[in-house]
Amino acid sequence: MYETLAVVGATGAVGRIVLEQLQQRNLPFKKLKLLASERSVGKEVRFNGEAIKVELLAPGAFKNVDLAIGSTPDEIAAEFVPYAVKEGAVVVDESGYWRMDPKVPLIIPEVNPDAANKHEGILASPNCSTTQMVVALAPLHQVARVTRVVVSTYQATSGAGLPGSEELNDSVRSALVGQTHPPKTFQHPIGFNLIPQIGSSKYEGYTSEEMKMVYETQKILGDDGIQVCPTCVRVPVTNGHSESILVETEKHISVEEAKELFEAFEGITVVDDLPNNQYPMPRDCEGKDDVFVGRIRKDISSPNGIAFWCVSDNLRKGAATNAVQIAELLMKRS
Ligand code: 2RA
Helix, strand or coil: CCCEEEECCCCCCHHHHHHHHHHHHHCCCCCCEEEHHHHHHCCCEEEEEEEEEEEEEECCCCCCCCCEEEEECHHHHHHHHHHHCCCEEEEEEECCCCCCCCCCEEECCCCCCCHHCCCCCCCECCCCCHHHHHHHHHHHHHCCEHHHHHHHHECCCCHHHHHHHHHHHHHHHHHHCCCCCCCCCCCCCCCCCECCCCCEECCEEHHHHHHHHHHHHHHCCCCCCEEEEEEEEEEECCCCCEEEEEEECCCCCCCCHHHHHHHCCCEECCCCHHHCCCCCCCHHCCCCCEEEEEEEEEEECCEEEEEEEECCCHHHHHHHHHHHHHHHHHHHCC
């Protein structure tokens, strides 16, 4: 039984949506504890009509906590998760720190729910760009086995948290009056620009964000043979990541079959009517929990390829919603 739930990083951009989702989805816990860094301690957050005071994230904070959802940077997760587990909590962690640990299942509830049965106190939620892509790949993989993916991302500034969104606004305002707002969160001004770098240089000219898409996809789909070639780009969009995906499968699937598979899969909404200018766009997907797929077409350059466009609210399915769904899954199975 998971009676006491803690939300770690409760006042951050994703933590706030975690709380919203917990209320909306009506998870069956009895007590809620909110934990955050010193800066937020003492703040009051309303939850189901009740004011809850934010407490300090520190050793001892997880006494009597059964389940914790963590939305913190990697370095905070590296530190707090071990003591939370030691104090008896099961942790659903949204940071990148634990994802590739072989003892930690990396879960998308619609894709690999059974992997959640085998954990040692920590379960991880994937990176936002990986999550939406893998939700879209899963129905094709189940039927035709995905062998190769070429993906380019168009990632919103909210992926870098509240400072990212503020920097977009400042950068656009400055550019409109012919000035340059000095970038702090991003490597270059983001207003009226694209930045083909998310994260740091990691491997053979690929960035850390790109390599997450490689390793996490293989881990979630349980197939190290899947080849992924990613290019991750930051775009001047406040919220909602978009991806252009080309997928090659072992078995041929037609465009019609691909459409049917997408439509039948839980968590995917198909918006695909090019003659009527209908396809997913970040503006339309903001605030929604599904992964949206459109522009579904055959790859005219190879025999077993399907190309499509995929959009999702990176703060929701890419982060908060997926973590809350993992918590929900654990509660249902306890
Ligand atoms: C980003 N994927 O968009 C990252 C956040 N985890 O910056």
